[in-house]
Amino acid sequence: MAKMGMVFDLKACIGCNACVVACKQENSLPDGVFFTRTLSYEHGTYPNTRRTYIPTICNQCEDAPCEKVCPSGATFTREDGIVMVDRDKCIGCSSCAVACPYDMRTMLDKDMFEKGLFGTGELTPFEKQGYERFTPGTSVKCDFCSQRVDAGLDPACVSTCPTNARIFGDLDDPNSAPSKLIRDRDGRQPLPEKGTKPKVYYVD
Amino acid sequence: MLAKSLDVVGSEFRVGYRMQKSWGMSMATAFFFGEAGAGLYFVSQFYDLAAGMLLGLLMVIFGKGGGHLLHLGKPSRGWRAFTRVGSSWISRGLWAITLFAAFGALHLLDLQTGLLPRPLSALAAGVAVAGCLVIMVYQGFAMSHSSSITLWSSGLMPLASLTYALLNGVMLTLVIGHDALATSHPEALPMLRMAAVGLVLYGFVMVLSLVHSAKYGSGGGRKSVELLLRGAFSGYFLPVVLVLGFVVSGTMLAFAAKDLATMILVAGCELTGYYAFRVLMFKAGTYDPVLSFAPKFKP
Numbered sequence: 281m282a283k284m285g286m287v288f289d290l291k292a293c294i295g296c297n298a299c300v301v302a303c304k305q306e307n308s309l310p311d312g313v314f315f316t317r318t319l320s321y322e323h324g325t326y327p328n329t330r331r332t333y334i335p336t337i338c339n340q341c342e343d344a345p346c347e348k349v350c351p352s353g354a355t356f357t358r359e360d361g362i363v364m365v366d367r368d369k370c371i372g373c374s375s376c377a378v379a380c381p382y383d384m385r386t387m388l389d390k391d392m393f394e395k396g397l398f399g400t401g402e403l404t405p406f407e408k409q410g411y412e413r414f415t416p417g418t419s420v421k422c423d424f425c426s427q428r429v430d431a432g433l434d435p436a437c438v439s440t441c442p443t444n445a446r447i448f449g450d451l452d453d454p455n456s457a458p459s460k461l462i463r464d465r466d467g468r469q470p471l472p473e474k475g476t477k478p479k480v481y482y483v484d
Numbered sequence: 485m486l487a488k489s490l491d492v493v494g495s496e497f498r499v500g501y502r503m504q505k506s507w508g509m510s511m512a513t514a515f516f517f518g519e520a521g522a523g524l525y526f527v528s529q530f531y532d533l534a535a536g537m538l539l540g541l542l543m544v545i546f547g548k549g550g551g552h553l554l555h556l557g558k559p560s561r562g563w564r565a566f567t568r569v570g571s572s573w574i575s576r577g578l579w580a581i582t583l584f585a586a587f588g589a590l591h592l593l594d595l596q597t598g599l600l601p602r603p604l605s606a607l608a609a610g611v612a613v614a615g616c617l618v619i620m621v622y623q624g625f626a627m628s629h630s631s632s633i634t635l636w637s638s639g640l641m642p643l644a645s646l647t648y649a650l651l652n653g654v655m656l657t658l659v660i661g662h663d664a665l666a667t668s669h670p671e672a673l674p675m676l677r678m679a680a681v682g683l684v685l686y687g688f689v690m691v692l693s694l695v696h697s698a699k700y701g702s703g704g705g706r707k708s709v710e711l712l713l714r715g716a717f718s719g720y721f722l723p724v725v726l727v728l729g730f731v732v733s734g735t736m737l738a739f740a741a742k743d744l745a746t747m748i749l750v751a752g753c754e755l756t757g758y759y760a761f762r763v764l765m766f767k768a769g770t771y772d773p774v775l776s777f778a779p780k781f782k783p
Contacts, residue, residue, distance in 0.1 A: 297497075317497050320497060320498055320499070321498070321499040321775070334499060334774065336774055345629075347571075348571045348572070348629070348630070349572055349573070349574070349626075349629060349630060350568060350572060351564070351567070351568050351572040351574035352564035352565055352567060352568065353564070353567055369561070369564055371556055371557070371558050371559075371562055371564050371565055372556050372557020372558045372561075373555070373557075373565065374506035374507060374555070374557075375572070375574055375626070377504075377506035378504050378507055378630070378633065378636075379629070379630035379632050381630075381631060381771060381772065382771075383502045383771045385506075387557060388557070415558075416557070417556075417557025417558045418557055418558060419557075470774040470776075471772060471774060471776055473631075473702075474631045474632065474772075475631060476631075
């Protein structure tokens with residue numbers, strides 16, 4: 281059984297945010313909704329300071345707290361390990377949002393779909409067709425672009441990354457690119473102490 | 485432990501502490517009515533105090549139910565929350581509310597009319613109390629169930645729910661049943677006042693313990709405590725939750741006159757403190773930054 285996961289190479293990430301834009305475009309995300317964010321972190325003491333970019337995304341946890349707390353069964357895990365949300369079952373209780381230690385859930389508000397990308401109140405044809413996939417009042421999150429994965433493609437953020445800072449693949453396959461990176465460069469999971477077993481790793 | 489120097493960040497693309505914003509006033513109000521109403525029903529049923537039981541039932545059905553419905557993004561699909569009792573405390577709570585509402589109403593009707601034969605009457609009363617007990621604690625389990633927000637993830641949270649529910653129940657019974665109990669159960673009033681003093685003391689220590697465990701739990705917990713004790717919410721947490729909710733109400737319970745007006749004042753202070761506690765637990769909920777995976781970033 282495949283276990284799809286992702287590795288972020290912190291040495292390679294330059295903070296260009298191309299992944300963020302590609303994600304918004306691929307998923308037609310409305311104003312204020314991000315499935316991935318590239319966070320910046322300044323550390324060190326002057327004059328020896330550095331800025332590191334830390335991409336974040338839904339970690340598709342093996343022991344997903346969002347799935348456990350969901351009272352309607354809207355959140356579920358596919359056979360390949362991708363955690364999905366069934367928008368027709370979601371009741372909008374936000375319990376998944378408060379249960380996610382990574383703050384990677386977003387509740388869709390009706391207002392998000394009314395302003396439009398240009399703030400004029402008129403939706404472009406791109407927005408009109410893209411917004412059909414969303415239901416206001418429900419919860420959304422990254423699903424590794426499951427529609428692309430099903431078609432044998434990488435998620436949009438991975439395909440777009442100009443520095444190969446995002447590596448996607450099957451973590452159950454010891455010869456896959458992410459598995460090798462995790463093994464060779466001591467990959468670490470975000471907030472392992474939360475016990476969620478993320479399928480996203482960081483190497484630096 | 486995480487970097488102490490990190491700030492609270494909003495929607496900026498920076499590493500820092502993020503505040504939870506998904507559960508707010510409508511959930512706090514629902515939690516308030518749930519624990520106050522269930523507590524009132526629980527205490528009142530020991531004395532067959534129909535007015536208290538009825539008010540408790542109405543608080544749960546309309547106050548708690550209404551708060552939750554207002555919160556839901558898709559209220560028309562709310563029935564789906566019945567389906568995941570195996571893993572979700574929200575599902576378990578919904579079942580408890582439903583059973584409590586149905587059997588509590590039946591029990592009240594039976595008390596007034598003698599409608600049910602004795603075994604069925606006892607069954608209705610028993611199921612209603614069981615549902616009531618679950619409502620008194622499940623909110624704490626729902627909050628402490630996941631580890632995402634350290635302020636909430638303490639095992640003390642269900643105990644805090646139970647303590648507040650009992651305290652609210654005793655205080656409201658002292659007000660609603662003040663005259664009726666003086667006639668029917670004259671020994672009950674001093675006993676309830678003594679129980680209230682004990683629960684105020686216990687609740688005070690419970691809230692301090694919650695804060696203490698959050699402070700040493702994680703960076704996010706420490707940030708939450710900082711916000712409650714020295715930051716944006718200290719103007720409410722210290723004077724309202726601790727002083728008004730426990731110190732003032734406890735002192736008045738122990739030393740002031742025992743008439744109805746005083747009891748109304750004490751209950752008002754205690755419930756105000758409790759509502760503030762519920763709101764502030766949500767407002768001060770903080771997520772840890774994702775930095776702990778990288779030891780080299782530690783200060």
